[in-house]
Amino acid sequence: MQRKISRNISLLKESISNASLKANIDPNQIALIAVSKKKSNESIKAALDLGILNFGENYAQELAMKAEFFKNNNIGWHFIGPIQTNKIKLIAKHANWVHSLDRVKVIDKFNKECVALNKQMNALIQVNISGEETKSGIKPDNLLEFADYVNLQSNIILKGIMVLPRITSSIKETGIEMSKAKKLHTLLVDKYPHASNLSMGTTSDFECAIKYGSNMIRVGELIFGKRKRKK
Numbered sequence: 001m002q003r004k005i006s007r008n009i010s011l012l013k014e015s016i017s018n019a020s021l022k023a024n025i026d027p028n029q030i031a032l033i034a035v036s037k038k039k040s041n042e043s044i045k046a047a048l049d050l051g052i053l054n055f056g057e058n059y060a061q062e063l064a065m066k067a068e069f070f071k072n073n074n075i076g077w078h079f080i081g082p083i084q085t086n087k088i089k090l091i092a093k094h095a096n097w098v099h100s101l102d103r104v105k106v107i108d109k110f111n112k113e114c115v116a117l118n119k120q121m122n123a124l125i126q127v128n129i130s131g132e133e134t135k136s137g138i139k140p141d142n143l144l145e146f147a148d149y150v151n152l153q154s155n156i157i158l159k160g161i162m163v164l165p166r167i168t169s170s171i172k173e174t175g176i177e178m179s180k181a182k183k184l185h186t187l188l189v190d191k192y193p194h195a196s197n198l199s200m201g202t203t204s205d206f207e208c209a210i211k212y213g214s215n216m217i218r219v220g221e222l223i224f225g226k227r228k229r230k231k
Contacts, residue, residue, distance in 0.1 A: 005046045005223060012222050019207040030210060033078050035202075035220030037062060041069050043224050048073060056080040056099075056218050060087035067094035080162070080199075080218060082136045089113050092121065099162040099199050099218075100126040102137050107150055114155035122159045124199050125150060129181050130166040137163070140184055147188055147195065160197030160216075161185055165205065174205055178212035185213065 012032075020027040033056040036044050044055060044066065053074060057063035058081030067077050078097040083106050091098065092113035101107055101123050114121045125146055128137030138146050143161070150158045161184065165177040178200060185198045201209025201217040209217060 001042065002046045002049070004225070005043065006050055008223050008225070009047065009050050009052065012219060015207060016210070016217070019210040023211045023213075025210065025215075029215055031197075031216040033080070033199075033216065033218045034223050035080070035218050036066070036224070037081075037220070039220075039224050041066065044070065047223060048075065052223070054078060056220075057095075060084070060090040064090050064094050078218075085109055092117060092119070095121070097122040097124070097159070099124045100136060101150060101156075102126045104149060107153060107156065111153040111155050119155065121156050123150060123156045124160050124162040124197060125158075126162045126164075127181070127184060129163040129177050129184070132166060135164055140180070143184060143188060144191060147192060151192060158192055158195045160195045160199065161188060162199035162216075165200070167204070171208060174208055175212065178205075178209055178214075182213040 016030055017027040020030055031054060032052065033054045034047050034052045035056040037058045054076040056078040057066065063077060063079060076096045077094060078099060079091050079095040080099045083100050085106060088106065088109045092110055098121060110121060125143065126137040127140055127143060128135050129140060147158060150156055163181045165174055168174055181198065181200055188195050197216050198214050199216040199218065200214040203219050203221045206217040206219060
């Protein structure tokens with residue numbers, strides 16, 4: 001397993017470097033989040049030993065179990081899934097980053113829990129850049145007003161936005177949505193310079209995402225391999 005993950009990470013870093021150089025970006029400015037949902041602790045340990053320090057989880061309970069298991073390691077835990085209000089206490093306790101703020105009541109509860117924990121939470125606003133009804137996220141037109149509210153919170157640090165472009169085989173269509181995300185992020189940074197993170201790009205489109213300004217990519221399969229399908 002270690003050898004396979006090592007090879008995968010080497011190839012991925014090479015791809016990130018090539019995409020960054022084409023976009024005239026320093027590869028070291030691209031944060032790699034290893035999406036470890038449904039992956040074993042053994043797999044995470046293998047990636048950790050190879051220098052991966054940031055891991056992304058979609059489910060609160062799984063995040064909590066893994067964070068407890070690796071509590072003595074210097075891991076940055078990113079919660080990247082949709083947020084259920086009844087799971088916020090668990091997420092607040094174990095995550096260092098939340099990528100999916102999209103409702104006022106979620107912000108309020110996160111801030112309350114973080115105050116209780118005496119903890120600062122790094123947060124990204126999820127924007128529904130594709131307009132798909134099946135996806136979470138605020139409408140692009142509401143970003144600055146929503147960011148104003150996030151920025152008022154005592155224990156939530158506004159760090160940027162996260163987007164999930166439409167899944168499509170058309171590079172042109174992907175590029176159009178990513179271009180919109182880049183422009184939107186630029187508007188946010190103009191008002192809040194500290195909100196400098198654009199979390200965009202996954203296994204299938206991270207190279208395109210880097211081209212359009214992403215500095216935080218979320219990759220799972222290219223590191224750990226494909227998840228086994230239940231029969």
